Amino acid sequence: MRKKELLFMPPLYATDEMAAEAVQDTGWTEDITYKGWSGQACSYTRRCRRYIRYFMAAEGNGLLKVAVFTGDSLRAGDRRPVYEVYLDRGKREYLTLETASGKWREAKINFLKYQGADWTYTQEEWQTQETRDLVNRYFATGKNLNVFQAVLDFQAEREELLRKKKYRTETDRIDAVMKEVPGIPEGFGEWVEKNCFRETMFYEPKKRGPVMERMYCTGCGEWMEQPGWPDGPVHRAETVCPRCGTYATYRSWNRQKQVREKTDVALLQRMADGSGYVLRLFRALRERKHSDGWETCRVELDETNRAVLGGTFLESGRYEYGEYRHTGVYRWCLYARKNSYGYYYYDSWPSWAVMYTPNLKEELRERKFWYMDLETVFKGGSRQRVDPVAILRMLDRYPILEYLQKCGFAELVREITEGKADHGLFDMDATDIRKALGLDGQRVARLKQWNGGCSVLRALQVEARTGGKLSGDNIRYIMSGKVQMKDIEAAMERTGLSLRRMLNYFSRQQERNGLTFLQTRSLYSDYLDMAQERGMDLKDDIVRRQPEMKKYHDRYLEEKNRKEACARDREVNLRFRNIREDRETSAEHFGFSQGKYVFLVPAQASDITMEGRLLHHCVGATDTYLENMDRRRSYIIFLRRKEEPDSPYYTIEAKWDGTVLQWYSAYDRRPDEEEIRKVLEKWSREVGKRYRKQKREQADSAVETEPGRACAAVVA
Numbered sequence: 104m105r106k107k108e109l110l111f112m113p114p115l116y117a118t119d120e121m122a123a124e125a126v127q128d129t130g131w132t133e134d135i136t137y138k139g140w141s142g143q144a145c146s147y148t149r150r151c152r153r154y155i156r157y158f159m160a161a162e163g164n165g166l167l168k169v170a171v172f173t174g175d176s177l178r179a180g181d182r183r184p185v186y187e188v189y190l191d192r193g194k195r196e197y198l199t200l201e202t203a204s205g206k207w208r209e210a211k212i213n214f215l216k217y218q219g220a221d222w223t224y225t226q227e228e229w230q231t232q233e234t235r236d237l238v239n240r241y242f243a244t245g246k247n248l249n250v251f252q253a254v255l256d257f258q259a260e261r262e263e264l265l266r267k268k269k270y271r272t273e274t275d276r277i278d279a280v281m282k283e284v285p286g287i288p289e290g291f292g293e294w295v296e297k298n299c300f301r302e303t304m305f306y307e308p309k310k311r312g313p314v315m316e317r318m319y320c321t322g323c324g325e326w327m328e329q330p331g332w333p334d335g336p337v338h339r340a341e342t343v344c345p346r347c348g349t350y351a352t353y354r355s356w357n358r359q360k361q362v363r364e365k366t367d368v369a370l371l372q373r374m375a376d377g378s379g380y381v382l383r384l385f386r387a388l389r390e391r392k393h394s395d396g397w398e399t400c401r402v403e404l405d406e407t408n409r410a411v412l413g414g415t416f417l418e419s420g421r422y423e424y425g426e427y428r429h430t431g432v433y434r435w436c437l438y439a440r441k442n443s444y445g446y447y448y449y450d451s452w453p454s455w456a457v458m459y460t461p462n463l464k465e466e467l468r469e470r471k472f473w474y475m476d477l478e479t480v481f482k483g484g485s486r487q488r489v490d491p492v493a494i495l496r497m498l499d500r501y502p503i504l505e506y507l508q509k510c511g512f513a514e515l516v517r518e519i520t521e522g523k524a525d526h527g528l529f530d531m532d533a534t535d536i537r538k539a540l541g542l543d544g545q546r547v548a549r550l551k552q553w554n555g556g557c558s559v560l561r562a563l564q565v566e567a568r569t570g571g572k573l574s575g576d577n578i579r580y581i582m583s584g585k586v587q588m589k590d591i592e593a594a595m596e597r598t599g600l601s602l603r604r605m606l607n608y609f610s611r612q613q614e615r616n617g618l619t620f621l622q623t624r625s626l627y628s629d630y631l632d633m634a635q636e637r638g639m640d641l642k643d644d645i646v647r648r649q650p651e652m653k654k655y656h657d658r659y660l661e662e663k664n665r666k667e668a669c670a671r672d673r674e675v676n677l678r679f680r681n682i683r684e685d686r687e688t689s690a691e692h693f694g695f696s697q698g699k700y701v702f703l704v705p706a707q708a709s710d711i712t713m714e715g716r717l718l719h720h721c722v723g724a725t726d727t728y729l730e731n732m733d734r735r736r737s738y739i740i741f742l743r744r745k746e747e748p749d750s751p752y753y754t755i756e757a758k759w760d761g762t763v764l765q766w767y768s769a770y771d772r773r774p775d776e777e778e779i780r781k782v783l784e785k786w787s788r789e790v791g792k793r794y795r796k797q798k799r800e801q802a803d804s805a806v807e808t809e810p811g812r813a814c815a816a817v818v819a
């Protein structure tokens with residue numbers, strides 16, 4: 104658009120009709136009430152006019168000129184437009200002249216500034232029907248849009264076009280890569296249907312009589328008889344199909360309308376241009392409906408992500424299928440960890456999926472590891488998810504895996520490819536099995552014979568280093584599961600025991616005490632700690648191979664606790680000295696004897712902590728009650744039987760005025776509750792009497808202090 108040419112178009116000035124309309128539009132006010140964000144009522148007054156904008160239009164030289172006036176400008180007597188918008192339908196261009204300043208604007212009509220638009224409310228645009236017809240005809244809208252909307256639609260469309268042009272390079276680049284992705288292998292859908300989902304065993308409801316009911320396995324698609332009682336089917340219980348051996352969930356034939364199973368499936372293919380590989384990730388859904396019969400299903404496969412992998416299986420690009428940059432176009436996009444608001448969110452890349460294995464040998468035939476049993480490595484057909492890229496990288500990085508699998512170290516290969524192996528145990532770059540495992544030929548043979556995993560390998564390495572031959576029982580014990588070789592080694596280091604003896608000791612202790620390996624480990628390690636603290640020699644057999652380890656552990660622990668109790672007693676006696684200082688006054692105030700019972704006052708703070716330990720309640724465990732008594736806010740009194748005044752019975756918390764706050768015996772229980780309650784009531788009355796007497800004497804001597812101190816003064 105050439106600006107000079109635009110200015111030669113004949114000017115459009117406001118008509119008399121238009122100006123008269125603006126002058127008549129004097130406006131009105133409206134009171135608006137609304138609810139604020141915290142629910143409070145808010146209100147404001149809104150100035151309203153019928154029109155803000157007035158439009159005229161003219162066509163010439165294939166261009167459209169739209170003149171925009173505002174109510175304010177017309178009422179001020181100005182007949183010139185505020186803006187002149189020039190539009191070229193053919194070239195899809197537009198440009199706006201701000202008449203007052205003579206400046207050119209590129210903004211769309213809705214982003215231009217209009218005087219009065221910020222405080223006035225309006226719903227209508229002023230224009231004649233002729234103007235409207237002209238504009239709609241010019242843009243060929245086929246509708247009767249108002250001028251503002253017709254211009255805006257044209258401008259918005261043009262903006263969209265520009266944006267597409269801008270992103271064109273990026274989409275072209277993505278498309279170039281996507282073009283090299285080969286077609287989906289034949290039979291992929293059927294394979295997914297049969298090998299990826301959790302299976303169901305649908306069983307027929309029980310009928311009366313001796314008829315054997317049947318059940319249907321979705322794994323093998325076979326009908327079979329239900330097992331009899333007590334192994335019969337239970338709705339939603341787990342089972343294994345006796346025909347195909349697949350794990351399945353029992354579902355009663357009529358208990359649900361539909362069953363939907365979801366999973367993720369990964370497909371690895373070579374890129375058509377030979378540049379590397381593509382890992383395609385599908386979201387898979389399998390649906391069965393009661394109305395269609397459980398034997399039939401429908402499978403849906405949605406390809407959501409693609410990772411392009413280079414020669415060493417490192418990712419060179421990540422793609423996802425979705426809306427491209429808010430354009431409304433759905434296509435392959437670069438994967439971005441951003442949500443639609445532009446904030447980064449959690450990485451939703453589906454790295455774990457059920458791997459499609461039938462094509463792997465063919466796709467990986469240029470790789471050294473192509474003749475490995477890839478189906479086993481990727482768990483093909485097991486319905487289990489794996490991390491395909493991690494496994495591929497591992498296979499590529501460590502050629503030794505291939506030998507390990509070929510030689511029958513299945514458990515080791517499984518642990519390594521599942522990322523569960525301790526890599527410190529291997530020399531993965533070695534080309535020789537013995538070097539790789541750090542074992543001599545004989546031990547390699549033993550590891551293979553046992554199909555041992557990393558823990559057995561570690562044990563054999565320790566054996567090679569420290570001597571002493573592992574027994575079959577030792578290896579069985581290690582393979583039984585939870586044995587952690589690093590804990591065994593740590594214990595060996597402390598005790599100087601050989602591997603064999605250490606393992607024997609652990610397995611015997613585990614059995615003897617009925618504990619798990621981890622419990623035994625903690626117990627033994629605590630036992631050794633305490634023995635060491637007591638100055639014992641951990642390398643002495645009587646200590647390190649103590650058959651009664653648990654008994655000694657418990658004994659040492661009790662003594663240790665006792666020592667800690669002594670320390671606590673010393674500490675509270677120092678911190679809460681008032682308890683000891685007040686003991687005579689307190690004893691005089693609370694001391695009482697009735698029938699079989701006697702009320703005693705603690706002579707010092709440690710008497711209270713001791714009472715708490717013996718009665719197993721919380722009176723001495725925290726500082727609360729001690730501090731209250733020290734500050735003379737509440738008091739702890741012991742109720743005991745006269746014949747056994749030294750053994751605790753009830754512990755009472757009371758106020759100086761005799762109010763009982765709480766009273767409990769061992770373990771916070773209340774033996775002889777009714778009897779004790781009566782004794783307490785009588786005692787409380789007596790203490791109350793003593794308290795009121797003190798108050799009277801206190802008033803007489805006109806000494807104003809808090810009750811505790813007052814009484815101390817009185818008694819002294």
Ligand SMILES: [Zn+2]
Pocket residue numbers: 320321322323324325344345346347348349
């Ligand atoms: Zn089956």
